[in-house]
Amino acid sequence: MANDSAIHDRLSRVEEIIEQLDADDCDLEEGTRLHDEGQELLAEVREILDEGSGDVVEIE
């Protein structure tokens, strides 16, 4: 399956987190938790991009 939605959903959530941090509408503890979540999501996107072996299969 194509990875479009998996990547798009994660990046959208990271954008939301950045907006929440910019808006400054949570306490320090919650902000730290959001920051960790954002870092984790971006690492997952990199993992998704690294998946796959680049195999070439021929069908006669």
Place this chain on the structure above:
Amino acid sequence: MADAPDTERQAVEPDAREVLSVSQLNDRIASVIQNTPALNGVRCIGEVTDLHQNSTALYFTLTDGDAELPCMIWANRYREMDAGLEDGTEVILEGDIDYWVEGGKIDLKPWEVIVVGDGDQAAAVERLRSELEERGWFDDEQKQQPPAFPERVGVVTSLRGDARYDIQNAIHGQDPTLDILVKDATVQGSNAPTSIANGIHHLDRSEDVDAIIVGRGGGSDSNLQAFNTERVAEAIFTANTPIVTAIGHTDDRLIADQVADVATITPTAAGEYTANSREEFIASEIEPMEQQLETAYETFQQEHEHEQELAEAVDEAAAPEGLPPIYYKAAIGMLLLLLLIITALWLGVL
């Protein structure tokens, strides 16, 4: 030439030990052609394709659908003919077969051109094009957007063609992790439409194929005719998987291109279109977002640390100096008790 008489065969039979240069061999071929009466003053009927012209000459290919013959008419002679040739014109040509020694190429040099009419093949293609347009097969609403991040790409082309390697190299140049499934297909000749259509159906049914590239390298108009057939158009139109065409050509629009979700002009372009550059995406999207997240958090943290420091300072300022209130309360309690005892003693109660 298989039935050439012995005398003629001996005249051109090379000495087994003789090693000829390319020029010598081409000269020998040219002399055979020039001295073969059956190749002089020939008349041939066919359809004009791949017509192009420069100041010196007019070049085109004569085809009957199954075979092709390159043709050339000098520009000044063509002007005298007033023939008005176009791709698809059906003609009877009269002329000599000629061999170009330096290039090692054979062609027909007509001295007479009789226009018979519009070619059957060209007319049939235009009829089909109009019919499919009426059915709405070329409409933008029918087109699907191929995914930006496919996991596996299917390719319908000849396993032995250059196009297959161009597509593979372009895909893996963009994203080395993408899997590629190549379905062999005959891409020219009478079997090509069925072979290409079957290839598309096969990959469309395969699980996890996110996009299908259908293509071949460039060729003459008649070599590309399979991509102007209803069979191939229908296979593209009915596929659930997005189809990208990759037929190496530059002039005429092919019906397959018009039905496809995306048409590219070369196999390499199709590969590059189908696979997003992984490095480019990381550099342009992921890294800036990582930076934005860190910046937002740093600012947020500084704000909150400042607030905390402020709150602590306020608490500190609000607190009374000296001992904590409990000591004062205890002391007051003790004093009251002492006062009671003194009062009691004074009243003689105790």
